Amino acid sequence: MSDIRFDDKVVIVTGAGGGIGRAHALLFAKHGAKVVVNDLGGSTNGEGANSEAALKVVEEIKAAGGTAIANPDNVINGDRIVECAMDNFGRIDIVVNNAGILRDKSFAKMTDADWDLIYKVHVEGAYKTTKAAWDHMKNNNFGRVIFTSSTSGIYGNFGQANYGMAKLGLYGFTRTLAIEGRKNNIFVNAIAPTGGTRMTEGLFPEGAFDKLKPELVSPLVTYLCSEECKETGSLFEVGGGWMGKVRxxxxxxxxxxxxxxxxxxxxxxxxxxxxxxxxxxxxxxxxxxxxxxxxxxxxxx
Ligand SMILES: NC(=O)c1ccc[n+]([C@@H]2O[C@H](COP(=O)([O-])OP(=O)(O)OC[C@H]3O[C@@H](n4cnc5c(N)ncnc54)[C@H](O)[C@@H]3O)[C@@H](O)[C@H]2O)c1
CATH class of the missing domain: 1.10.287.4290 (Helix Hairpins)
Structure with missing residues (x-):
């Protein structure tokens, strides 16, 4: 098996200032991609903004000899992230939609604002970023898109009606984009990751958090986005060194x-x-x- 390389390819990773997105960005850069490190830098429940997180990851990538640019936009304005890729690198080949937040509450207590914000960040954000990149990928006759789903969407989870709706919605999005993108060599897949990040602090049994390193999710994502990989329209659960396909x-x-x-x-x-x-x-x-x-x-x- 030859090395998987992304030389001359440009990848956007949203929400790459920390957690799983950061791990994706570092691995793509290690394999030669030019990376747009997007991150709004807010809290897990979607409040505030801070450009430091994305800048720090870009510094890490550059220190390791890679190429990256920081982008502080909200994914809800995903067209600006694509504009940043075009302005700085002149092309866009891969979009990894990873940015995410939580507004967990039982359905009885959930407000319209909790419902809407989760929809906006996860679904509309992924839509706006992918939509703005789509024609560029079509023109290049190459594209790879990843949507980040969740087992909470696939199987359901108490307190996550909003999040589950958004996360399984992304799989429906994946299925149709895979059909539409195929003729232009644009392949689209979804992952449902599990990783020890600020989003999952306190959720896993003792000892598991440290083992569920975010970087264990990224090799699958990187492979799915390679020229070598022809997989499309699929959903994978991945974490802790294990991965499997869902149908x-x-x-x-x-x-x-x-x-x-x-x-x-x-x-x-x-x-x-x-x-x-x-x-x-x-x-x-x-x-x-x-x-x-x-x-x-x-x-x-
Ligand atoms: N960690 C898990 O076990 C797990 C499980 C299922 C799904 N996920 C999904 O994986 C993705 C990454 O999660 P994580 O665990 O690394 O969480 P995280 O909180 O560590 O990282 C998410 C990143 O997204 C950024 N972000 C949030 N809203 C944004 C916005 N509007 N625009 C741009 N950036 C924004 C945050 O600043 C943060 O850096 C999310 O979509 C999450 O829902 C994670």
Missing amino acids: WERSLGIGFNPDEGFTPEDVAANFEQLCSFEGAVHPKDNIEALRELMANIQKFA
């Missing part, structure tokens, strides 16, 4: 006669079979997803 699974289901109709009692009587994963399928796209439904229509035609 949808759907039961074979049950089919009633669409012309005769059926009752809620019919559904109840067949509910166990409806939910049985024996012989389950793993649809890869809309066409595969509709296969059983279409077969049912034909069966009773």
Whole structure:
């Protein structure tokens, strides 16, 4: 296997002033990329701003012989981050959407502001940054995009209705961008990372925090963004040196006669079979997803 290199490639890593984003930025730079280190520098709950965090990571990269520029913009103005990449490096090849905050509260106590801010930073921020970069990547006939999802979105987590909504929304975003980007060699994947950062302080069992080093997430991200990697539309869980791929699974289901109709009692009587994963399928796209439904229509035609 040859070395994975990003010479002449420009990567934006959002939220790269600390935690997992910082680790991504350092690894991309080590492998030859020119890195835009974006970070607003606020608190975990999205308050305040400070350009120091991004500047410090740029210093680290430069001290190690790499090339980087700091960008203090809010991802909600992601077009400015792309502008910074174009002004300083003249191109953009890779976008790693990583910036994130938390506003954890039970749904009963959640305010509109908590809901909106989480949506804005995670979803709108990733949209604005990726959207501004998209045409540049299309013109270069090369692009790689990473969205940062979460197990809280995939599986749910108490107190994270807003965050879970945003994080699984990013996977829906991934699926469609992968379809649209493929013909222009733009590949799009999502990760659900686990790392010991300021965001997860106090959450893991004793001893685990130090083992869950943020830098253990970055080799997967870096590989997914390489020319060598043709993977697209996928979701990976990654952390602590372990990584695995996630896919949808759907039961074979049950089919009633669409012309005769059926009752809620019919559904109840067949509910166990409806939910049985024996012989389950793993649809890869809309066409595969509709296969059983279409077969049912034909069966009773
Ligand atoms: N740490 C985990 O176990 C874990 C688990 C699941 C998902 N994630 C996700 O991984 C990503 C990185 O999280 P982390 O654990 O490194 O947290 P972190 O708080 O250490 O890093 C997040 C960075 O994003 C920056 N940021 C926040 N809002 C921003 C904005 N509007 N514009 C620009 N920068 C902004 C912060 O200043 C911070 O440096 C986040 O999207 C998070 O939701 C982390």
